[in-house]
């Protein structure tokens with residue numbers, strides 16, 4: 508099986524899907540993203556970060572925006588989860604079908620998109636969006652959800668994978684400093700599709716616990732690829748430990 512999901516000669520789409528999922532099972536996927544205006548917000552830099560993650564054993568890469576995706580696709584033969592963050596609306600992860608098609612065209616094997624039940628800017632339902640991605644691009648869909656009910660609905664809508672990405676990032680979901688491992692466990696137990704643990708996984712222990720609770724794979728972003736945040740964590744801890752005066 509090829510890590511990028513190329514099937515054997517007689518495997519059909521099902522073979523490609525299975526190969527892709529098998530390539531990341533029980534492994535780390537590294538999210539390589541920088542935010543607008545940041546020093547690392549540049550496709551070449553993100554590509555190098557992805558290459559560095561691959562050298563460390565990342566089984567897959569998650570990345571944002573067509574330009575970053577094209578660069579990373581050209582440089583790495585690893586399963587690639589693509590998204591496009593756009594807009595100021597509630598739904599900002601690959602918000603419309605046009606964004607999803609662009610992400611697929613840029614080389615993503617899996618198109619990640621908002622999998623909540625909130626109104627989408629293009630007026631399509633999640634099920635319509637998933638169907639369109641399947642029919643027009645043949646790519647898998649990862650639905651990024653924030654609650655248990657959204658995960659169930661996303662699987663019903665045809666998503667191939669469900670991620671806990673948005674837990675704590677909708678006004679009605681459970682936030683907190685760490686990942687929602689309870690949500691990971693409940694979705695992994697009940698859904699008929701693989702669950703990807705994602706969101707605020709900052710330690711190796713949390714990542715391992717997500718797998719123990721049934722996650723198919725674990726996406727780690729900030730704790731590996733966002734030096735500004737990591738520096739802030741250390742700076743705060745050091746400052747808190749510093750005796751007064």
Ligand SMILES: CC(=O)N[C@H](C=O)[C@@H](O)[C@H](O)[C@H](O)COP(=O)(O)O
Nearest residue numbers: 538672676706707708727728729730
């Ligand atoms: C909520 C949202 O917009 N999440 C984004 C989704 O792609 C990224 O900003 C996160 O970095 C990614 O989910 C990985 O999570 P963490 O960086 O916490 O390991």
